[in-house]
Amino acid sequence: MEKIESRDNAKIKEYVKIASSRKRREESGKFVLEGLKLLEEAERSGVPIERVFVTESCLAARPELAGKPGITLISEAVEGKISQSASPQGVYALCKKLDKPENLGKIDSNGSYIALWDLQDPGNVGTVIRCADAMGLSGVILSENCCDLYSLKTLRAAMGSLFRVPVFTVEMEQFLLGTPLTSYAAVVTPDALPATQVPYRGAVAVIGNEGRGLSPEQAAACSAKITIPMRGNAESLNAAMAAAILMWEMARAAL
Amino acid sequence: MEKIESRDNAKIKEYVKIASSRKRREESGKFVLEGLKLLEEAERSGVPIERVFVTESCLAARPELAGKPGITLISEAVEGKISQSASPQGVYALCKKLDKPENLGKIDSNGSYIALWDLQDPGNVGTVIRCADAMGLSGVILSENCCDLYSLKTLRAAMGSLFRVPVFTVEMEQFLLGTPLTSYAAVVTPDALPATQVPYRGAVAVIGNEGRGLSPEQAAACSAKITIPMRGNAESLNAAMAAAILMWEMARAAL
Numbered sequence: 001m002e003k004i005e006s007r008d009n010a011k012i013k014e015y016v017k018i019a020s021s022r023k024r025r026e027e028s029g030k031f032v033l034e035g036l037k038l039l040e041e042a043e044r045s046g047v048p049i050e051r052v053f054v055t056e057s058c059l060a061a062r063p064e065l066a067g068k069p070g071i072t073l074i075s076e077a078v079e080g081k082i083s084q085s086a087s088p089q090g091v092y093a094l095c096k097k098l099d100k101p102e103n104l105g106k107i108d109s110n111g112s113y114i115a116l117w118d119l120q121d122p123g124n125v126g127t128v129i130r131c132a133d134a135m136g137l138s139g140v141i142l143s144e145n146c147c148d149l150y151s152l153k154t155l156r157a158a159m160g161s162l163f164r165v166p167v168f169t170v171e172m173e174q175f176l177l178g179t180p181l182t183s184y185a186a187v188v189t190p191d192a193l194p195a196t197q198v199p200y201r202g203a204v205a206v207i208g209n210e211g212r213g214l215s216p217e218q219a220a221a222c223s224a225k226i227t228i229p230m231r232g233n234a235e236s237l238n239a240a241m242a243a244a245i246l247m248w249e250m251a252r253a254a255l
Numbered sequence: 256m257e258k259i260e261s262r263d264n265a266k267i268k269e270y271v272k273i274a275s276s277r278k279r280r281e282e283s284g285k286f287v288l289e290g291l292k293l294l295e296e297a298e299r300s301g302v303p304i305e306r307v308f309v310t311e312s313c314l315a316a317r318p319e320l321a322g323k324p325g326i327t328l329i330s331e332a333v334e335g336k337i338s339q340s341a342s343p344q345g346v347y348a349l350c351k352k353l354d355k356p357e358n359l360g361k362i363d364s365n366g367s368y369i370a371l372w373d374l375q376d377p378g379n380v381g382t383v384i385r386c387a388d389a390m391g392l393s394g395v396i397l398s399e400n401c402c403d404l405y406s407l408k409t410l411r412a413a414m415g416s417l418f419r420v421p422v423f424t425v426e427m428e429q430f431l432l433g434t435p436l437t438s439y440a441a442v443v444t445p446d447a448l449p450a451t452q453v454p455y456r457g458a459v460a461v462i463g464n465e466g467r468g469l470s471p472e473q474a475a476a477c478s479a480k481i482t483i484p485m486r487g488n489a490e491s492l493n494a495a496m497a498a499a500i501l502m503w504e505m506a507r508a509a510l
Contacts (some may be wrong), residue, residue: 123378127493127495127496130489130492130493130496131489131492131493131496132487133487133488133489134483134485134486134487134488134489134491134492135485135486135487136485136486136487137487157493159489160489161488161489164487164488165487196507196510228389228503229506229510230389230390230391230506231389231390231391231506231509232387232388232389232390232391232392232419232420233388233389233416233419234385234386234388234389234414234415234416234419236389237385237386237389237499238382238385238386238412240382240495240496241382241385241386241495241496241499244492244496244499244500245499245500245503248483248500248503251484251485251486252451254486255451255484
């Protein structure tokens with residue numbers, strides 16, 4: 001088995017470039033992941049694994065890793081260069097992005113979707129995808145200006161759900177104007193319908209940016225405005241929390 | 256107005272110690288915050304402000320800051336030492352903790368509460384407190400091993416709600432065994448009741464640690480087990496997302 005001891009090895013340099021650059025991920029169609037659990041989730045979902053890097057101590061604990069595609073040993077110094085974790089797990093993989101069903105023709109006009117318009121926090125985007133998976137939603141629709149789906153932070157927060165849930169990246173305003181789905185802008189204005197009183201079959205709930213929410217122009221691109229009735233003093237909810245409640249309302253309506 | 260130019264000034268050293276150490280915050284009963292919005296929220300809720308540090312450029316833009324308690328100018332070098340933000344906002348305050356109603360006698364036996372058992376992520380704890388505020392819950396109950404309520408990360412995620420929502424810190428198992436509230440362990444096991452089918456008046460929903468959830472022993476300390484019905488493939492929800500959905504169910508039941 002090949003062993004890489006140099007941090008300047010070309011394969012390590014390629015890994016680091018893809019790990020650190022969204023542009024490089026988009027150009028190459030590749031991404032990286034860390035940890036056995038994410039690797040197993042990726043494999044189970046048919047993600048093509050190009051190369052797996054493993055430390056000697058990790059391989060000793062998990063000898064079955066020897067059969068992974070392009071398995072390559074790395075020294076601890078190399079691990080120190082490539083790991084993005086406070087507590088490195090010893091396993092790293094270079095993967096090819098799945099051909100996700102980004103063709104909008106695959107939108108189910110009777111389905112239930114959540115749309116994220118310019119969310120910037122990878123933890124929020126990842127956790128929404130995980131929740132969409134748990135709630136059995138038809139898919140997640142991201143605006144082009146959302147943070148990168150394939151950063152390690154997003155992948156970690158999504159915990160494997162990213163490989164399972166249909167995710168569509170769109171120019172959001174055009175999408176909303178053209179889709180057969182009823183689109184609900186999630187806002188906090190008093191003219192909005194309560195989120196408990198709208199039908200969610202053939203619908204998409206649209207969540208705005210963490211700091212700004214949806215602008216009036218963005219809300220106007222939707223079919224209607226909805227709101228989560230609040231009784232307390234906070235002016236609004238965190239974007240991911242609002243998304244969780246709306247996804248749950250969608251699932252709840254179908255219980 | 257006093258101006259501090261030295262990073263070694265005793266007041267700056269005190270600020271940094273309190274900002275960086277949970278132990279120091281607990282011993283002194285003080286905490287720090289950054290930014291005008293959080294400062295205003297703290298003042299509005301009656302938090303005693305001991306000292307406000309401001310940069311000259313910030314004071315020029317906001318001359319009304321001159322009237323704040325213990326207002327002190329700081330140089331940019333000093334700001335560089337005390338700021339915990341990527342984009343510093345020029346205003347920093349040393350505050351005294353509110354005497355929060357931690358006396359368990361103040362628990363409302365008809366109220367609705369959320370309890371967090373050993374949550375470690377300050378963003379999760381803060382966003383749950385913000386959501387509890389929005390949903391009009393009676394309070395938040397934290398186990399002693401949760402992350403510090405008064406770290407800047409928690410304060411930021413709570414966005415002022417921390418100053419408004421009653422928060423109780425308890426030895427959780429003892430609390431659950433002694434409380435008059437009906438306690439619901441949030442779990443993903445099939446023997447749990449659907450979260451839509453239990454009464455939430457006089458109740459507390461209990462959320463477990465981010466990585467482990469609630470152990471069987473922890474769940475056994477509660478009156479009953481509840482679960483959020485899931486239709487998809489994800490095995491579980493992020494702790495804060497699960498808390499959001501249960502808090503919403505509590506508010507929804509009272510709509």
